Amino acid sequence: MTEINVQDLASGVDTVWVLLCAALVFFMEGGFAFLEAGFIRAKNSMNIVMKVFTDSTIGMLSYWAAGFGIMYGLDRAGVFGSTGFLIGGDLSHIQLRIPIYAYWLFQAAFAMAMASIVSGAVAERMKYGPYIIYTAVAAALIYPVAGHWVWGVNGWLGKLGMLDFAGSAVVHAVGGWSALAAVLALGPRTGKYNKDGSLNVLPAHNLHLAFLGTFILWFGWFGFNPGSSLSGLDMNIARIALTTNLAAAAGGTAGILFTMFKYGKADPSMAMNGALAGLAAITAGTAYVQPAGAVIIGGVAGVLVVLAVSFFDKIKADDPVGAIAVHGAGGTWGALAVGLFAQQGGLFYGGDAGLLGVQALGVLSVSVWAFTATYLVFTALKKTVGIRVSAQEEFEGLDLNEHGITAYTGLMTNPLYDIEENPAHSFGGIQPQKALLVNTAQNIEP
Numbered sequence: 001m002t003e004i005n006v007q008d009l010a011s012g013v014d015t016v017w018v019l020l021c022a023a024l025v026f027f028m029e030g031g032f033a034f035l036e037a038g039f040i041r042a043k044n045s046m047n048i049v050m051k052v053f054t055d056s057t058i059g060m061l062s063y064w065a066a067g068f069g070i071m072y073g074l075d076r077a078g079v080f081g082s083t084g085f086l087i088g089g090d091l092s093h094i095q096l097r098i099p100i101y102a103y104w105l106f107q108a109a110f111a112m113a114m115a116s117i118v119s120g121a122v123a124e125r126m127k128y129g130p131y132i133i134y135t136a137v138a139a140a141l142i143y144p145v146a147g148h149w150v151w152g153v154n155g156w157l158g159k160l161g162m163l164d165f166a167g168s169a170v171v172h173a174v175g176g177w178s179a180l181a182a183v184l185a186l187g188p189r190t191g192k193y194n195k196d197g198s199l200n201v202l203p204a205h206n207l208h209l210a211f212l213g214t215f216i217l218w219f220g221w222f223g224f225n226p227g228s229s230l231s232g233l234d235m236n237i238a239r240i241a242l243t244t245n246l247a248a249a250a251g252g253t254a255g256i257l258f259t260m261f262k263y264g265k266a267d268p269s270m271a272m273n274g275a276l277a278g279l280a281a282i283t284a285g286t287a288y289v290q291p292a293g294a295v296i297i298g299g300v301a302g303v304l305v306v307l308a309v310s311f312f313d314k315i316k317a318d319d320p321v322g323a324i325a326v327h328g329a330g331g332t333w334g335a336l337a338v339g340l341f342a343q344q345g346g347l348f349y350g351g352d353a354g355l356l357g358v359q360a361l362g363v364l365s366v367s368v369w370a371f372t373a374t375y376l377v378f379t380a381l382k383k384t385v386g387i388r389v390s391a392q393e394e395f396e397g398l399d400l401n402e403h404g405i406t407a408y409t410g411l412m413t414n415p416l417y418d419i420e421e422n423p424a425h426s427f428g429g430i431q432p433q434k435a436l437l438v439n440t441a442q443n444i445e446p
Contacts, residue, residue, distance in 0.1 A: 017231065018103065025223045028113055044124045045205065052119055054135050058135055063140065115175075117176060118323070125394050126387055160362070163342065177371040180312075183317045189394070199313055243287075251281070259271075332367065
């Protein structure tokens with residue numbers, strides 16, 4: 001009787017722990033919303049929050065209907081699961097000490113996070129309707145297939161020995177390289193790049209809001225990483241929390257110092273993205289590396305994100321929030337770093353190149369899958385319903401044209417001119433005809 005009571009107590013502690021961490025990961029959606037809204041122009045800020053909200057609603061239902069079953073259902077050839085749809089069917093093979101409902105909530109929050117990585121990259125020019133379709137497909141298929149390969153029982157990468165504790169590859173690389181595919185299919189914002197390849201700054205409208213989003217994401221990561229232990233009785237959760245925090249601090253530090261060295265001034269956006277890149281990078285190895293290793297992993301990610309942002313601008317992959325650099329580059333580096341810094345099997349700790357090779361194969365595989373699947377979805381949407389708003393709607397702002405409301409009162413003014421009376425007025429070749437939208441606080445459109 002005593003043994004049963006102890007088991008019940010342990011299960012209860014673990015259930016409460018996982019539910020608490022699931023809430024923290026879900027709260028990260030607020031971080032995504034604030035971060036992305038702050039990084040873009042005011043006239044599009046409500047639209048981006050709506051896209052993140054779509055990840056949390058339609059994305060969650062899609063994961064419930066199909067995604068969880070594909071990710072964790074009974075394995076088929078190491079590629080996908082075939083049970084567990086609508087949280088039904090045989091799921092006994094997962095062998096949990098917590099209720100399946102608690103486990104599902106935690107995993108669903110991860111699926112929403114992956115979709116929200118893409119939302120920031122396509123900001124300011126993608127139609128809302130097609131984004132709904134993409135979110136449903138991402139949560140139901142794209143993310144779950146990659147997840148099954150690594151985390152599913154008998155997934156082929158998991159059987160090879162790939163280590164991705166909380167998802168540098170499965171969540172962040174998948175989200176980041178999906179974002180790259182979406183951006184390439186969508187094209188850059190009007191006026192972002194000149195014919196000679198130089199770029200124009202389309203300024204963020206509220207960096208305070210972006211910093212708030214960064215702090216919320218950082219806070220939520222204490223559920224993202226330690227929660228992946230699935231046990232409040234696992235004493236390793238303290239180390240996981242520590243390595244998570246140190247990597248974020250190192251990434252933010254590197255973003256500050258590297259931009260001071262490179263540009264002469266500390267760039268706030270790169271300070272934020274440096275910390276987030278450090279978090280994305282440590283997510284794979286947080287349970288396997290020492291604190292010093294976490295600092296190195298985070299610091300490298302903080303430098304890498306600055307270089308990656310410049311690279312993607314050079315190839316005209318317009319990403320308003322830096323999601324590709326943070327999650328794609330940062331997540332990929334983090335997955336590889338496990339092969340170097342893992343205390344057991346890492347190359348720098350007496351191991352051979354075996355683990356590093358598996359990590360490289362794993363992150364390459366899920367990245368290619370995510371990029372290809374997303375590009376096909378966006379291409380299909382582009383050829384059918386269309387994925388991009390018109391130049392006129394882009395100029396006026398997605399808030400008004402996609403949702404009929406602006407984020408800030410006073411953003412819309414009476415027409416300052418009529419193009420028919422004064423054709424000399426234009427913006428990047430766009431002919432405004434109805435109204436001129438003005439961000440009276442920061443960004444006055446000509």
